[in-house]
Amino acid sequence: MARGYVFMKQRPCCMFAVVLAAAMMNSCALAEKKTVKNGISGWKQSYKPGYADGNGKYAGGSEIMHITAHKGKLYAFNGYWTDSHFPKQSAQVLRLDSAGGTWRVDLETNSTGFVHMKGNILKSVTFKTDKNGSKIDTTVLIAASQAFNVNKQGHGAVSVFLRDDATGKWSHSLQQTGILRKIRRIPRDIEVYRDPKTGIDRVFLLVGDPGIVSGVYNSATKRIEWDRKPEHPADGSTFPARPLGITQANGKLYFSVGGRIFVRTNGARPKWSSVYRIPGRVNTDVGGIRGLSTIPNPTGPGESIIFVWTPSGACRGEIKRLDGVGLKEADETTLRALFDKRFEKAGVRARFSLGGYNRFFPVKDPRTGKTVHLVGFEQRIITSNESIKWNHYYKGAVYGVRRDKDNYSTAEVNGRWGQSKPVLVAPRAFASSPFPGEENVIYFGGHDANFNKSTDMAWIFKADVKTVLGYESDR
Numbered sequence: 001m002a003r004g005y006v007f008m009k010q011r012p013c014c015m016f017a018v019v020l021a022a023a024m025m026n027s028c029a030l031a032e033k034k035t036v037k038n039g040i041s042g043w044k045q046s047y048k049p050g051y052a053d054g055n056g057k058y059a060g061g062s063e064i065m066h067i068t069a070h071k072g073k074l075y076a077f078n079g080y081w082t083d084s085h086f087p088k089q090s091a092q093v094l095r096l097d098s099a100g101g102t103w104r105v106d107l108e109t110n111s112t113g114f115v116h117m118k119g120n121i122l123k124s125v126t127f128k129t130d131k132n133g134s135k136i137d138t139t140v141l142i143a144a145s146q147a148f149n150v151n152k153q154g155h156g157a158v159s160v161f162l163r164d165d166a167t168g169k170w171s172h173s174l175q176q177t178g179i180l181r182k183i184r185r186i187p188r189d190i191e192v193y194r195d196p197k198t199g200i201d202r203v204f205l206l207v208g209d210p211g212i213v214s215g216v217y218n219s220a221t222k223r224i225e226w227d228r229k230p231e232h233p234a235d236g237s238t239f240p241a242r243p244l245g246i247t248q249a250n251g252k253l254y255f256s257v258g259g260r261i262f263v264r265t266n267g268a269r270p271k272w273s274s275v276y277r278i279p280g281r282v283n284t285d286v287g288g289i290r291g292l293s294t295i296p297n298p299t300g301p302g303e304s305i306i307f308v309w310t311p312s313g314a315c316r317g318e319i320k321r322l323d324g325v326g327l328k329e330a331d332e333t334t335l336r337a338l339f340d341k342r343f344e345k346a347g348v349r350a351r352f353s354l355g356g357y358n359r360f361f362p363v364k365d366p367r368t369g370k371t372v373h374l375v376g377f378e379q380r381i382i383t384s385n386e387s388i389k390w391n392h393y394y395k396g397a398v399y400g401v402r403r404d405k406d407n408y409s410t411a412e413v414n415g416r417w418g419q420s421k422p423v424l425v426a427p428r429a430f431a432s433s434p435f436p437g438e439e440n441v442i443y444f445g446g447h448d449a450n451f452n453k454s455t456d457m458a459w460i461f462k463a464d465v466k467t468v469l470g471y472e473s474d475r
Contacts, residue, residue, distance in 0.1 A: 049459075059105055060455075060461075062447060065429065073097055075094065077094075082453050083449075090115045092107060092119070096375070115150055120186060121187050125139070131200070142160065146187065147185075155179055157175060160175060162223065177361045185209070191204050202216055240258065244292070250303050252325075259278035261305070291306075300324055304322060306322075308320075354402075355377025374400070374402075375399060375402065377398060378394070392412050399411060414461055425450075438462075
């Protein structure tokens with residue numbers, strides 16, 4: 001590897017794909033024109049990598065990891081896993097200023113003395129108090145990524161970037177520096193939560209095997225002051241798997257790691273304790289509990305936690321729910337069942353199901369006025385039709401639409417996959433458009449390299465909500 005540093009074969013996601021069938025694919029694309037109020041009909045590609053932006057910077061990527069709206073603009077974090085441009089080119093935050101604009105590079109992460117293979121976190125968060133408890137109303141854009149030290153072989157850290165919207169510049173800080181061979185420092189989620197006992201907003205960052213760290217916002221410096229040591233594990237030990245999700249439910253803060261969920265006991269001396277566990281061994285490359293999210297409790301008062309259970313390379317992708325303050329467990333469906341039902345007449349079956357790359361994404365259904373949720377997934381498939389497979393994975397990008405605990409449907413980004421369409425594989429990220437004239441438009445981003453060469457295979461598509469929810473059928 002160039003410049004004396006080494007990158008380990010680390011798998012931040014898993015190997016699976018979402019499929020379609022030969023006979024049904026070519027005849028089922030979205031071809032008819034539709035008229036919608038927001039000026040967009042059907043699916044439209046918003047980002048296709050491999051070009052120089054308006055400032056002459058290369059905009060590329062093998063994957064789109066995150067998309068988020070922030071102060072009237074859209075931002076996306078790409079990755080260069082198995083992309084031929086890496087490590088010369090690192091992960092980038094991209095920016096879109098208008099519905100008809102072109103994505104531009106907003107942050108080059110390789111300007112720090114470290115290289116970053118994937119954009120692991122991108123989120124717009126709001127602080128209502130600063131570190132002293134003073135009332136503020138500050139919204140900031142935070143990005144985080146695993147960092148490889150270019151000058152110290154085998155060493156790295158977690159890079160945290162904070163955008164100053166007044167100047168357009170990003171500040172940079174490091175968390176959990178050390179040897180990468182022993183400890184996986186891969187950030188996966190972030191959340192701002194007000195400790196009800198101290199009354200202070202804290203930001204919580206999952207930093208990989210070392211656990212969870214927290215910090216407070218300094219109004220004077222416009223920076224986050226991070227604690228030097230993790231809140232949990234507080235004894236300096238590490239987790240055997242990557243923590244993948246964090247969420248608030250019923251006033252409490254939870255995070256997941258492997259097959260376990262922990263809850264925070266608040267106060268000046270906080271503690272974390274295990275409140276839920278699924279027995280069995282978890283392959284950290286696959287993940288365990290993924291996509292940890294909060295939804296209304298469908299069976300009683302309060303809120304529920306929902307997630308995708310993916311313990312190993314033969315998993316079905318079980319969607320599970322924990323209801324109310326008592327976290328009563330319920331099974332909803334599996335990603336494999338959703339996929340197989342979609343393609344039951346096509347001679348294609350799911351072999352390996354992976355989903356919950358990010359949170360279950362809420363969308364308001366225009367027909368019912370109720371909130372439904374989207375979950376992206378991919379499938380490794382079994383079929384005799386090689387034309388629909390990309391390295392054993394379905395070439396299209398299937399996602400589930402959850403209308404209720406027992407009411408799921410599926411759809412595909414860019415409609416049913418056909419020979420004239422780009423390979424997509426996995427929808428990982430969702431965002432509602434912040435732009436005037438696109439009040440009912442959703443942006444999707446994704447691809448999953450799955451250890452296969454994926455130069456310039458990142459993508460972003462957008463569509464109106466009716467198309468997204470399958471009212472304009474893609475079958």
